[in-house]
Amino acid sequence: MKQKLTQKRVLFPLLTLLSLSLVLMLCLVGCRTTAYEVYVNGKQVCVVKDAGEFQNKLHKVCQEQAKATGHPVNVKDELKFKRVLVNEKAILADAQVAKIIARELKLVTTGAAIVVDGKPVVVVSSESKAKEVLERLKKGYTGCESGEKLVSAEFEQKVEINQKTVSTDKIVSPDQALQILQTGTDSPTIYEVKEGDSLWLIARRHDTHVVDIVAANKLKSERLQLGQKLAISTTSPYVDVVTVVEGTREEKIPYKTRVEVDRKSSSVKVKQAGKEGRKQVTYRLTCKNGSTVDKNILSENIIEKAVDRVIVKGERIVVASRGSGRSSGTLSWPIYGRITSSYGSRGGSHKGIDIGAKTGTAIRAADGGTVRFAGWSGGYGKMVEIAHGNGVVTRYAHCSKLLVSKGSKVSKGQVIAHVGSTGRSTGPHLHFEVINGGRHNNPLGYLK
Numbered sequence: 001m002k003q004k005l006t007q008k009r010v011l012f013p014l015l016t017l018l019s020l021s022l023v024l025m026l027c028l029v030g031c032r033t034t035a036y037e038v039y040v041n042g043k044q045v046c047v048v049k050d051a052g053e054f055q056n057k058l059h060k061v062c063q064e065q066a067k068a069t070g071h072p073v074n075v076k077d078e079l080k081f082k083r084v085l086v087n088e089k090a091i092l093a094d095a096q097v098a099k100i101i102a103r104e105l106k107l108v109t110t111g112a113a114i115v116v117d118g119k120p121v122v123v124v125s126s127e128s129k130a131k132e133v134l135e136r137l138k139k140g141y142t143g144c145e146s147g148e149k150l151v152s153a154e155f156e157q158k159v160e161i162n163q164k165t166v167s168t169d170k171i172v173s174p175d176q177a178l179q180i181l182q183t184g185t186d187s188p189t190i191y192e193v194k195e196g197d198s199l200w201l202i203a204r205r206h207d208t209h210v211v212d213i214v215a216a217n218k219l220k221s222e223r224l225q226l227g228q229k230l231a232i233s234t235t236s237p238y239v240d241v242v243t244v245v246e247g248t249r250e251e252k253i254p255y256k257t258r259v260e261v262d263r264k265s266s267s268v269k270v271k272q273a274g275k276e277g278r279k280q281v282t283y284r285l286t287c288k289n290g291s292t293v294d295k296n297i298l299s300e301n302i303i304e305k306a307v308d309r310v311i312v313k314g315e316r317i318v319v320a321s322r323g324s325g326r327s328s329g330t331l332s333w334p335i336y337g338r339i340t341s342s343y344g345s346r347g348g349s350h351k352g353i354d355i356g357a358k359t360g361t362a363i364r365a366a367d368g369g370t371v372r373f374a375g376w377s378g379g380y381g382k383m384v385e386i387a388h389g390n391g392v393v394t395r396y397a398h399c400s401k402l403l404v405s406k407g408s409k410v411s412k413g414q415v416i417a418h419v420g421s422t423g424r425s426t427g428p429h430l431h432f433e434v435i436n437g438g439r440h441n442n443p444l445g446y447l448k
C-alpha cells in the first residue's frame, strides 16, 4: 500500500512536466516556420517563404524587361539565401516581392549609347533605335521649300553609337532621347505667349537665345500667336544639325532712272516708262538647326532685262534762281538713282522711297519752300524737312551733311544736303518722303 502511494507521487509531476513540454513544443512548431533570409551584396533585404519562388519571380522580371528592351537583362548584385526558422509574421507577402526586387536589385542590360564628342548622352535599347533617333533628328531639319533641294545634312558634332551595359532604368524611349539631344534636357519649361511678347523678349527673360527657341519648337516664322505654347530650355542642344540647301527662285530686277538734260526745254518729261526685269537666281543656304547661317548666290540668269525710266529735264529748272522760297506745285527728283526700296515696302512700314547714291551726292530741294527742320532726327539721322505751302512737306533723310538750316528759304533744285548713311541706314542712300495734309503719300505720284 505504501509502495503504491510513492509511485503515484513520482509519476504525477513527471507526467505534468512531459505534457507541458509537449504543449511548448507544439506551440513552438506551430508559431515558428522555416523560411529564407534574402541577402543582396551581403545586406539582408527581406525574408521569404521559398527561395526558389523568389528566384523564379526575379527571373520573370528579368524576362519581362528583356522583352521590352530586346536584350538579355541580368542581375548585377550578389544574391544569397539563408535558411532560418522565423515567426510567420516576418515573412514578406507575395505581393511585396516585386517591390523589393525593383528597389534592392540592380538589373543591367546592354543598351546603345549615343555618344557626342566622346561623351555618352543618352542610352536607348538597341542600335537600330539609336539609328532611328539620329535619323529623326536630321529629318527634322531637312524639309525644303518648293524649288529647293537638300544637298547635305550633317551633325556638327562627332556622333557615334556604342554598346553599353547600363542599369535598365537608364534606358530612355526614342522620343525622350530625341528631346534630350535636341534641347539639352528632357524637361523644358513650357511658356505660353502673352500679349506684347516677342521671341527676343521671351529669350531674354529666360536667359536663352532666339535661335534655340526657334530650333526647339521648329518655328517657321518669328511671328507668335497669343496662347501659343513654347518649349523653352536654358540648355543648348547636344547635337546641332547643319543642312545645306540649293534652290532657284525668280526675282525682280528694279529699273534705273536715267536723266537726260535738254538745254532748250524748261519742262520735265518722262521719255520712257521704267519696267522691272526678272532674273533666275540660284542660291545655296547653310542652316544650323533650321536657322539660316549663310547664303551664297551661285548664279544669276536674266530672263528679262529691266527697262530704264528715262526722264528728260530742262536745264533751266536745274539752274533756277536760289532762295526764292516759291513753290512750283510739282516736285522734281532730289537725286537720280536706282530706287532700292519702294513706298509701302517692309510690310507697309516704309513711308518713303529709298534712292541709292554715293555718299556726298548733292540732294536738291524737290520744290521751292521753307526749311521747317534741319538736324538730327532719330532713325532718320541727319534730315531736312521742307514745307512747300498748300500742306505739302518733303523730307530728306540719312544725309551726311546739311547745307540749310531751319527757316531757310530754298528754291526748287537748290542743293540742300549731301547723301549719307546716318541714322538707321544700312548704306548710303536718300530716304525721301512726301507728306500732304499730314499724310504720307507715295513720292512717285508727285515726282515729275
Ligand SMILES: [Zn+2]
Binding pocket: 341, 350, 352, 353, 354, 430, 431, 432
Ligand atoms: Zn527709306
